[in-house]
Amino acid sequence: MSLRYAILALLAVQPMTGYDLRRRFASSVGHVWHAPDSQIYPELKKMEHAGLLSSTSVVRGEHGSKRWYRITDDGTAEFRRWMNEPVVYRRVRDPAHLKASYLEWAEPDAARAMFRAHIEHFTGELEQWLQQAREIDGGASEMLSSRLEVTPANRRARTIAFKKHTYAGLIARAEQEISWAREGLALVDALDDAED
Amino acid sequence: MSLRYAILALLAVQPMTGYDLRRRFASSVGHVWHAPDSQIYPELKKMEHAGLLSSTSVVRGEHGSKRWYRITDDGTAEFRRWMNEPVVYRRVRDPAHLKASYLEWAEPDAARAMFRAHIEHFTGELEQWLQQAREIDGGASEMLSSRLEVTPANRRARTIAFKKHTYAGLIARAEQEISWAREGLALVDALDDAED
DNA sequence: GAAAACATGTAACCGGTTACATGATTCT
């Protein structure tokens, strides 16, 4: 149920509409926690019902309206409680490594395609994470800037440091996956040459 | 829906009961794909219904019985089809990194506890993967030995090589996570000393 | 005789996926 806490984290910085949240899930937070809009809007309603958020309807243009969500004190307390609680780890469910461990069943070309797709997949992730890391370093991160505005001066260094550390970890992970897949490609070639 | 294919992979080696499969999911395959028994038994029934497996009831003791599942030709074909198909990647949903990126909200001791738990978590995984890798190298892997028995001689090198490569990747991943968490611990200490 | 291992499930629930559905506003 981390979706709830990802939303609280975002709304702790500033009030937003569901649509704003949706965009954050498509970029910043989305790199560690994915959520489709079909999950975001209903969750916002549930959270308001639970007293973690409050909302106001704002007029937009002639006929339009939008709903502005803000975190309540209960919401902030709940987020802090979650932050001080241990992480709940998900069970392993790793389709790429599952398939990799039975690759002798695949055609050599399919095996190569699999590793190439793995490289592509993590190259994409890597680029996004590098981009985020660059934005943090350069002070160009919109989200982080807003966060720093509402962060007391003596906590800003922490905020930046933890963000950077997180992205460093994700970058290292992506690089590791890419080099593993490269080794895989070399392995397929070597086994093909051997024609054992 | 990889559970189905993990089951096919196991039954491609030898016929088994649901209980046998359950044990494999608690050890070997379980390291890349988790499944509880409440999922295994119903899935076996569905797979039999779909013609991928066939089963026979075997008498066990005086009153007991057990169901022996074997892969059908359709099952083998379906597994091979899946193996030649691209991997479907899951969306990111990473509770540890989600929390890590907002650690300035946590108490320093809770932050330390989080990183220590991360180290413990991946140390546990690492040990199991190293154990598997050692068994493969030493020829002591029960599952791999059975697989090699039903593998034509000219395919055995492949089978071993892909298994080893998979575990090498998992080991590298675990090591990376551990060193990231160690850096996290050092970071918390440094920020605490700075008392900014 | 007791404990460990063998053996097989059901039920309620929930988080997440996919597809569908609609309309307003702003920018070019």
Place this chain on the structure above:
DNA sequence: AGAATCATGTAACCGGTTACATGTTTTC
């Protein structure tokens, strides 16, 4: 006028989790 973006959902489905439930056989 048309495209892009803003804005908000519903519905059916399914994979996975947690808890419950029960009985047999083998080993010590």
